[in-house]
Amino acid sequence: MSSPIKVLLAEDQSMVREALAALLGLEDDIEVVAQVARGDEVQAAVGAHGVDVALLDIEMPGCTGIEAAARVRREFPQVKLVVLTTFGRPGYLRSAMEAGADAFLVKDAPAAQLAAAVRKVLAGERVIDPTLAAAALAEGANPLTDREREILRAAADGSTNAELAAALHLSQGTVRNYLSTAIQKLAVRNRTEAVRMAREKGWL
């Protein structure tokens, strides 16, 4: 074996992050050289430590792991990217792949797959749960327009049409039209269900 694989860990919950570090630390050929708790610190840390593989959680403050992946891919194209997430949402998988991820793992997969994925991506392989890949292909692409997504996201907290209109500088009628088309595209019956559905699919 030559020098160990240098890994960066990005995950906002300290306890989980450090636990994953402990797990990877058990492997002789892997060394966790950096840990960050925010998406917007990933890029700098990758640059500073000569990282081979970046392990990115999706849900993080600062920016999402997917956004972070895209940035690293642009600036350091040789760095391998593993996206790790709690939720196996097909839409997440799709965006992760579009951002240039080499592997996509869900946190309820067995722990052994983590180290295995690190080694595989370094060998040039891609690692994706086949079930999830099938689901992502089956459900097709996100049918929502940018505006519809924006409004759904803003409506998620229970804001009224009037508040949405004010926040997004739109007329109230326009807000209602967008919500209405989103509701139809998602085949649901009101904004609450629309938000739930979009979240579930990873389209939000």
Next chain:
Amino acid sequence: MSSPIKVLLAEDQSMVREALAALLGLEDDIEVVAQVARGDEVQAAVGAHGVDVALLDIEMPGCTGIEAAARVRREFPQVKLVVLTTFGRPGYLRSAMEAGADAFLVKDAPAAQLAAAVRKVLAGERVIDPTLAAAALAEGANPLTDREREILRAAADGSTNAELAAALHLSQGTVRNYLSTAIQKLAVRNRTEAVRMAREKGWL
């Protein structure tokens, strides 16, 4: 040192669970003797392994860690209970304490606190984040009645009044009345905000 502290780990995401096990495994005086992925498997596992400390995540299939804690407390009063959660919701802390938990940790606390908490509860101490304890005391108890909570929970997925009425065998007007009083108690302006607020407080 006598024999190591026997710990049970209950957490549904395998990767996180096994990572936490790796973390605790680094400690000489702690041994993870059992791992379960469901709340309803905790009780049996505690009985089968002569566990000293049970480490319970709240969000789990089967039953919640809090419910599991209450059951273990009833059947095995000498077992120490550490509740571990992603969300530092004051209402969760309150219910965990009422269920008989000895410690309450949030996952974004430093990893070192985990092993420390295990040792402390075994020594008879209680471990609670002081900030969270203050918040729990400041906000008072859950103001919602059983029925209100039940209806809020059912309304969370975007069901209409008619559906709620059918599901809960109530008249539509009654559903609206309950939602209305819940909305007022939570000082919000519609059901969506009410659900969000109740979730945030850990009252749902």
Next chain:
DNA sequence: GCACCCGCATGACATCTGTCATACGGCACT
């Protein structure tokens, strides 16, 4: 150039939601 989609807007209409007053039986506490 012409279709087509997107973003934006208005107005009208039907339905859903939230509020309020009021009522009754049951239970708990005084």
Next chain:
DNA sequence: AGTGCCGTATGACAGATGTCATGCGGGTGC
């Protein structure tokens, strides 16, 4: 026995929400 809260219910009303038709300007693709 009286007071008060909870669960349940009804009816009426105002305001929010969802749908539909229609319109306009800008961009993209053929």
